[in-house]
Amino acid sequence: MKGLVFLGDRRTVIADFDDPTPGHGEVVVEIKASGMCGSDLHWYRAPHDPNVPVQARMIAGHEPAGIVAAVGPGVLAHVAKVGDRVMVHHYHGCTVCDHCRTGWPQLCEPVTRTTYSANAHGAHAPYMKVAAATLVPLHDDLSFEAGAAIACGTGTAWGALERAQMRGEETIVVLGQGPVGLSATLLASTRGARVIAVDLDENRLELARSFGADETINPRNADVTEALRDLTGGKGVSLVVETSGSPQAATSALKAIATWGRLCMVGVGGQVTVETKALLDRQVTVMTSYTMSTVGQKACADFVVSRGLDLDRLFTDRWTLDQAEEAYRHFDAQSGGKGVFVF
Template sequence: MKGAVFLGDRIVELRDFPDPQPGPGEVVVAIKASGMCGSDLHVYREQAGRATTSGEHINGHEPAGVVHAVGPGVPSDAARVGDRVMVHHYIGCTRCDHCRSGWPQMCTGQSFRAFGTQEHGGHAPFMRVPAAALVPLDDTLSFEAGAAIGCGTGTAWGGLERLGDIGGRTLAVFGQGPVGLSATMLATARGARVVAIDPEPARRAHAQRFGAVAAIDPTAGQAPEALRELTGGDGVPLVLETSGASSAIRDGIAALAPWGKVCLVGLGGEARFGTVDVHRSQMTLMTSWTMSIVQQRQCAAFIARNKLPVDDLFTHRWRLDQVVEAYQEFDRQAAGKAAIVFDDAA
């Protein structure tokens, strides 16, 4: 089969790989949609020769599809051929407390691996995974929605979970790319009053269609002042930063109300502040690394139950043989969510 690999310096190509066969405790998933994640761009742009751009592993860590084959030792209630599934894209030792609580990405057993980097990922017709990494995909959700929930949308859910009870409270979401838009949609459905911040007019408009009560262009003036004006001078109690921009982190902290919380999801920025300036704010500054496998299932159930329009995140769907063009377009970061889709994974 063909699989897409990153070679560094913005080069992606298709290479031949053996069709995977399931071992004990494993299944093979026939991929129907494999999401393209913003974090892919860090590897796509990486200097050639780095370990993550070696071309040894198929990329793509947002897979969804159907169970194609089941290996020995997999209980029938864990996986059966034809099951619609998502994949939690981390593997741990399965024995440490973090793994047992559904957080293999926090594994302390020196066994942490991620699909798409240390293990073959979803940018191929088939993918071998441990049966324990499967998450059911509701019949009402598309495979593209399942791919989004597997990382980008699920990451937004994980950040909201870190912030705690958001119902009835004002939440500023910095960045309205796929993760930020997902946060706007999910937080609105959970009862928050969302203010969206993004420099792109189309993304701000999309956020308001997803329920944002206001949208701010951070390049047009002072975003913290605009947020304070929207809150009667109080500042916002909750901030979710999804863009990875240092300026957004700075503005989010500056816009906080006393006792406010900031959760950092975006990658690449720096948080710099003087402790004297924030000491009396009693703020909480936290990070959120995607979501647990339990939260992935809960996020999918919430979306299905509330009929949320996750498919509206997508602006591009590409065939595997279009992967070069797909990442060239994605690298411009001017569009919404994208996925590699397979009409017939067989």
């Protein structure tokens, strides 16, 4: 089969790989939608290593949704059977440590975890072999594209709001309105919060308003700290969800957090320097959020279905695999919504 590989230096290639065959406890998923995630850009932009041949690289893509096409030995029928509509939680651990048992294989203590697209083949291909334990049911009311979003980007936003214990009466700031930030804006707004969206791109801010943002701020046109204080009558915001990975954005928001406020860091990359006393004086809580658990992934999907949310609106660009070079060049510009490969 054909699969998409990142070469680095903003280059991709469609390479030939053997068709996957499930081993014990494994299934093969026929991919119907494979989302493009902002974290893909770290691999896409990384320096090219000429010493690593194409066949030694992993197929990209860690937002899979599709149909179970084959089941290996040892997989019980209630876990997976041919024809099931599924999402994939893109981590798999030892299955027996405390973190794995509670649905957090990305925190696997023996560090035996598999991360699909990093050290095992991902979903930018027609088929993908995964551990059956990674499967999360995909509700009939959800499209495969929506399932792909929940498998990482939207699920990550859900995980951050849960980690931060967001309350419906709060004013929260979502820094960055890429796919994760837009999802956070949609979910927080649906859960009753007043949402202030921040981004450098006007197209993304327009999307944010359509997803429920009450206010928007473009740092090119306003000082974020001052704007946030103005919008809260000088009190500051109670919760900031940082999805952009920008140290400048996080620093600006920290200055505008209210007493007893919280900052939840989601974006990958960058370093944030804080003045401890300034946070102590306001009893500020700073935390991180690492995607979501398998339980959280299903809870997010259930919430989307129960509220009738249209996640398909996240996707401004749909691509076929042979358009991969153009797709990632477009996605690299970080303007607009989310991209997805459909099969």
